Amino acid sequence: MRSPYSGLPQKAFWRSGVSEQHPLTITNLYNKKFVIGEQDKIATAGSCFAQHIARHLTLNGYSVIDAEPPLPGLPPDRATAYGYSMYSARYGNIYTVRQLKQLTQEAFGMFKPKNTIWKKDDAYFDALRPAVEPNGLRSPGEIIQHRALHLKRVRQVFRSANIFIFTLGLTEAWIHRSSGTCYPTAPGVIAGEYSEQDYAFVNFTAAEILEDFLQFWRIVRVRNPGIRFILTVSPVPLTATASEQHVLSATVYSKSVLRSVAGELASRFRQIDYFPSYELIASHFSRGLFYEPNLRAVSGAGVREVMRLFFSEHQPTKPAVHTTAIEAPELAELSCEEVLLEAFAG
Amino acid sequence: MSDRICVIGNSHLAALKKGMELPSARTLSAEFAFYGAPGKTLNSFGVKDGCLVTDDPAALNAIRITNGKDSVIRLSDFDYFAIVGLRFSILLITSVYAAHRTCQHAYKAGAQYLVSDSCFNEAAFGALHGCLAVQLASKIRTATDTRIMICGQPMPSESFAQKFPWWRGLAKSDDSSELARIMENAGKTIPLKDVTYVPQPPDTKANPVLTLASYSTGSVRLTKDMATAHSPDDGIHMNAHYGARVLEQLINVATTCNPDGLAALR
Numbered sequence A: 001m002r003s004p005y006s007g008l009p010q011k012a013f014w015r016s017g018v019s020e021q022h023p024l025t026i027t028n029l030y031n032k033k034f035v036i037g038e039q040d041k042i043a044t045a046g047s048c049f050a051q052h053i054a055r056h057l058t059l060n061g062y063s064v065i066d067a068e069p070p071l072p073g074l075p076p077d078r079a080t081a082y083g084y085s086m087y088s089a090r091y092g093n094i095y096t097v098r099q100l101k102q103l104t105q106e107a108f109g110m111f112k113p114k115n116t117i118w119k120k121d122d123a124y125f126d127a128l129r130p131a132v133e134p135n136g137l138r139s140p141g142e143i144i145q146h147r148a149l150h151l152k153r154v155r156q157v158f159r160s161a162n163i164f165i166f167t168l169g170l171t172e173a174w175i176h177r178s179s180g181t182c183y184p185t186a187p188g189v190i191a192g193e194y195s196e197q198d199y200a201f202v203n204f205t206a207a208e209i210l211e212d213f214l215q216f217w218r219i220v221r222v223r224n225p226g227i228r229f230i231l232t233v234s235p236v237p238l239t240a241t242a243s244e245q246h247v248l249s250a251t252v253y254s255k256s257v258l259r260s261v262a263g264e265l266a267s268r269f270r271q272i273d274y275f276p277s278y279e280l281i282a283s284h285f286s287r288g289l290f291y292e293p294n295l296r297a298v299s300g301a302g303v304r305e306v307m308r309l310f311f312s313e314h315q316p317t318k319p320a321v322h323t324t325a326i327e328a329p330e331l332a333e334l335s336c337e338e339v340l341l342e343a344f345a346g
Numbered sequence B: 001m002s003d004r005i006c007v008i009g010n011s012h013l014a015a016l017k018k019g020m021e022l023p024s025a026r027t028l029s030a031e032f033a034f035y036g037a038p039g040k041t042l043n044s045f046g047v048k049d050g051c052l053v054t055d056d057p058a059a060l061n062a063i064r065i066t067n068g069k070d071s072v073i074r075l076s077d078f079d080y081f082a083i084v085g086l087r088f089s090i091l092l093i094t095s096v097y098a099a100h101r102t103c104q105h106a107y108k109a110g111a112q113y114l115v116s117d118s119c120f121n122e123a124a125f126g127a128l129h130g131c132l133a134v135q136l137a138s139k140i141r142t143a144t145d146t147r148i149m150i151c152g153q154p155m156p157s158e159s160f161a162q163k164f165p166w167w168r169g170l171a172k173s174d175d176s177s178e179l180a181r182i183m184e185n186a187g188k189t190i191p192l193k194d195v196t197y198v199p200q201p202p203d204t205k206a207n208p209v210l211t212l213a214s215y216s217t218g219s220v221r222l223t224k225d226m227a228t229a230h231s232p233d234d235g236i237h238m239n240a241h242y243g244a245r246v247l248e249q250l251i252n253v254a255t256t257c258n259p260d261g262l263a264a265l266r
Helices: A014-019 A050-059 A076-081 A097-107 A140-160 A206-223 A247-268 A277-282 A300-313 A324-331 A337-344 B013-019 B023-027 B057-067 B090-097 B117-129 B132-141 B158-163 B165-172 B175-188 B240-257
Strands: A041-046 A117-120 A123-126 A163-168 A172-176 A199-203 A228-233 A272-274 B004-009 B031-036 B046-048 B051-053 B080-084 B148-151 B195-198 B205-207
Touching: A041 A050, A041 A140, A050 A163, A050 A300, A097 A140, A097 A172, A097 A206, A117 A140, A123 A140, A140 A206, A163 A247, A206 A247, A228 A247, A228 A277, A247 A272, A247 A277, A277 A300, B004 B013, B004 B240, B013 B031, B013 B240, B023 B240, B031 B057, B046 B132, B080 B132, B080 B240, B090 B117, B090 B165, B090 B175, B117 B175, B132 B148, B132 B195, B148 B240, B158 B165, B165 B175, B175 B195, B195 B240
Parallel strands: A041 A163, A163 A228, A228 A272, B004 B031, B004 B080, B080 B148, B148 B195
Antiparallel strands: A117 A123, A172 A199, B046 B051
């Protein structure tokens, strides 16, 4: 008797692919779609979990673009506090694909975001990356000057990257009603003042996210035709939801939508690969093993397993240097604006 | 008996040693013991049994040569320590300023990256507080409560600005005062107990970030015979006259810190 399942590899079956595997030794969960060459320049962006990927790629000898390097003398923990060494430019966490699209549109002069300067006490903040200057700046004029130079670096990143690794983090976001400007944080969390009149909550659908990504790609492709993508979905749950759902339901919904979009993009385009860090950390296969006790933050062990899985397919160009300097950041709190929402829990 | 000041430094120590040979040094109311070695080798020193020691033969040799007898620095032998040079320098601040500037900087048009004042200051302070001079002070502090003075590297000479147009531009701009002020403030906030920053004698400066050329002409290398001149366009090292001014400054600062010590000798 013939069946389409006859002769499929072990990974295709739950028993051999999952039940009989251990999270620390699972094989064949990821098979790369393309090679990352030694000469390839990698750009990274995304939600806070993506910071781990960028850091480990650098430590393992990959050429990761840093278009806005930290100031000499700034200690590493302070550099992170100022938005340095997290991603390929100092854009902070990009939680949604809408943010990514708008950043690219803005960088190449196709979109002018509105209401981008928020205030807290006497300091001014760039609403599109409010965490990169934790003490804010002195005037709206400074925000404009800083942003203009930042966008120049963003253009460099998208023009020069061969591989762009992006971690999809959230479907929920806050937008400026009249202009559609999408923010990484809600007004009033780091700076700014929330008003229903000016701001609206959105929970992007799979179709919207897919279209946003395709538009983003079109903009970049004109300037950088050969760029390829590795997409991941952040396994970090929502800190809070404004969707009126329970935060657990909202998290599962959000991650499911993002996983669906990433999967569709990877299945449709040879230039887009999907890396299943989400499955390794967040699925019940791992029994919560890779989360910290709050069931939200990913543990150091989890990050190590994710990177082991990644490097099992993309062999590092040089051996990893195992020092405390490498271990420490995994255990440290990532720079993650979203976690600030905890402050609003009752 | 005079108070004893242990002066440890890198190549900038030569100016102070030469300064001791000037007639004006005869009136100095303290006894100085000099210990010098290249910065990298001084970094190899650690504290053991109340002494600053190293396993590095080159460092030991340099210390013995510059001191004239000892290759071991017994911390209890001294009433004050002075650390000279060892990269506590305006050059560390300009390495920050080279690419990163704030909107307050006059030269912000040349910035590759703009940052906030707080970010710039943290980086500049971080660079200075992490330099070899402060690291050495930190090691000494683990073994003794004796006051430590840190003399920063002198500002580059006016000839240095002639060699580097970029520096010339900085020296003429308002940014020079700001960078010098940051260095001063970083000196005042060294995060170690009883460590005092000794600023460059103001009358040796041509402007906030340059030393008068007359203080750099004839500077010598820190060698056994102390007779090898730096190249004329060195611009970083100073001469005996500068060294003598710093020695006076050291005594002034020590006096201020401990009026019952050196002041009582006068």
